Amino acid sequence: MGLDASVREAVLAAIPSLRAFAISLCGNVDRADDLVQETLLRALANIDSFQPGTNMSAWLFTILRNHFRSEYRKRRREVEDTDGSYAETLKSHPEQEGRVGFGEFRTALAKLPQDQREALVLVGASGFSYEEAASICGCAVGTIKSRVNRARTRLAELMSIESVDEFGPDRTTRAVLARNERA
Amino acid sequence: MKDHPKSSKPRPPMEAGNTAAKTDAKLGRDIQAKIGQQLRSLYDEIVNQGVPDRFADLLKRLDKTDDKESR
Numbered sequence: 001m002g003l004d005a006s007v008r009e010a011v012l013a014a015i016p017s018l019r020a021f022a023i024s025l026c027g028n029v030d031r032a033d034d035l036v037q038e039t040l041l042r043a044l045a046n047i048d049s050f051q052p053g054t055n056m057s058a059w060l061f062t063i064l065r066n067h068f069r070s071e072y073r074k075r076r077r078e079v080e081d082t083d084g085s086y087a088e089t090l091k092s093h094p095e096q097e098g099r100v101g102f103g104e105f106r107t108a109l110a111k112l113p114q115d116q117r118e119a120l121v122l123v124g125a126s127g128f129s130y131e132e133a134a135s136i137c138g139c140a141v142g143t144i145k146s147r148v149n150r151a152r153t154r155l156a157e158l159m160s161i162e163s164v165d166e167f168g169p170d171r172t173t174r175a176v177l178a179r180n181e182r183a
Numbered sequence: 184m185k186d187h188p189k190s191s192k193p194r195p196p197m198e199a200g201n202t203a204a205k206t207d208a209k210l211g212r213d214i215q216a217k218i219g220q221q222l223r224s225l226y227d228e229i230v231n232q233g234v235p236d237r238f239a240d241l242l243k244r245l246d247k248t249d250d251k252e253s254r
Contacts (some may be wrong), residue, residue: 003246015238020229037241044245105221124219125226156214 005080007047010056011040017126018060024121025068027110035071039064058128065118077124108158119147120155 003011009099018039022032042051043063050059109117115137122133123144130148 003242008242012234012239012242013233016230016232018225019232019235020226025228033235033237036238040238040241044242079228103219105225109222110224120222121226125222126248152215152218155218156211159218159229163225 003044003047007050007052007056011043011060014057014060015040017057018064018128021061021118021121021126022064024067024109024125025114025118035045035064035068039067042067055132058132058136061122061126061128062138065136105155108155111158112154116147116151116154119144120151121147 015036019032019036022035022039023029026035043060052055074129113119118137119133122128122136123130128136130141130144134144138146149150
């Protein structure tokens with residue numbers, strides 16, 4: 001049997017958002033795409049355990065997150081050692097260059113603890129409810145709410161520090177240039 | 184006497200004082216709006232890239248494999 005057409009459509013429809021989530025977890029597009037590929041292979045191999053009528057996107061996000069977590073555990077030391085270079089990876093996407101404010105935001109996002117970043121992305125960008133995010137992360141709804149709140153507070157702290165105290169010469173120049181362009 | 188680690192006492196704002204607190208609250212709201220907007224832009228930019236060929240091909244290939252296996 002081939003894939004049911006409606007299942008295939010649902011999987012295809014979920015891929016763009018699944019990639020965006022994967023990139024937010026990995027901070028690296030190539031690794032994220034590998035993660036998506038592995039997720040799709042796993043999902044399709046276990047498609048019988050998907051309950052028709054339930055949210056395909058949430059199901060795929062759960063598989064991706066679990067897979068990332070088990071991989072991440074293996075690579076934890078490597079990831080922890082590269083706090084700075086992880087932020088660099090995030091900053092170095094050419095399509096993001098030249099946008100004032102994005103670099104700072106990416107850097108701040110990269111500094112969040114994993115739990116907080118994923119909760120914030122699921123609720124604030126992927127459009128999942130707190131309940132769905134809790135189910136994807138296998139935790140209580142209250143836990144998701146508190147992670148999202150802590151993420152927002154921490155980001156606000158990081159961004160006000162970066163825009164006020166650590167507004168380095170390079171950033172200042174870019175900001176001034178951008179302002180002049182607009183004027 | 185040491186502070187209880189789970190003390191629920193609110194932490195005083197960094198710069199105490201009413202005006203500073205009000206400015207902080209406004210700054211907080213502005214920053215929160217900016218955070219939400221930047222997070223979504225960043226995310227949507229990737230979403231708008233659509234489905235890379237790599238994954239469309241993967242699905243097609245898996246579909247064919249399934250067909251062969253079931254025969």
